[in-house]
Amino acid sequence: MADQSMDILSKVLEQTAKVVEEKLDAQMSKLNEFDEDDLERLKERRLEALKKAQKQKQEWLNKGHGEYREISSEKDFFGEVKDSKNVVCHFYKGSTFRCKILDKHLTILAKKHVETKFITLNVDKAPFLTDRLRIKVIPTMCLLIDGKTKDYVVGFTDMGNTDEFSTEMLEWRLGCADVINYSGNLMEPPTGPVRSGTKFTKVDKKTIRGRTYDSDSDSD
16 A cells, blocks of 8 residues: 555656656747847847936936925926926925924935925915915825826825824825825735725815915824
8 A cells, every 4th residue: 555655656746847847848948049139139128228217217306306305485386396297295384293204204205206206395485375275284295296286195194193104104195196106005005904084185176265274283
């Protein structure tokens, strides 16, 4: 009985080895089909793709991408938005503690996501713009694509309503609006499932409201 079992096992191993060998032979045959010209063309295509990516990155850097910058006026805002496809603008007040927390995370993300422009603007210097965009709670981030408002992130509600949220959580939230190239899972934030009470602020265009600001920080 033992000898019979060993024979069966030996045949199984032999068949498995044969299948693996056939797969390796097929892969080697496929590689052999590439001549020097094919390999050279493949190398050229990869090099061209790298050059194109580097050129695009340099164009973004020339437009002020790659760093988190403060702009000084409403006029600057319209120029910055017109100049770039993807823009994240943080509307802040110097007296609001949560704005400083947001600054820290946005500084990191600006360096990581060069494809997007990250700017910040003091609401006191932009009365018309804050009225037009209905900025009522500070901090508020306005997310723009192709010069149009795509979404808002109001306060910290979408990041769990805590001051201790991670940069990855904010990155995920921006990815949900397609304003950055996000490589993670959009169906689930980095810390786990979205809370049932979490809601995203949707854009309601052409609505103008009075200019009074509420702080999202418990300390203000």
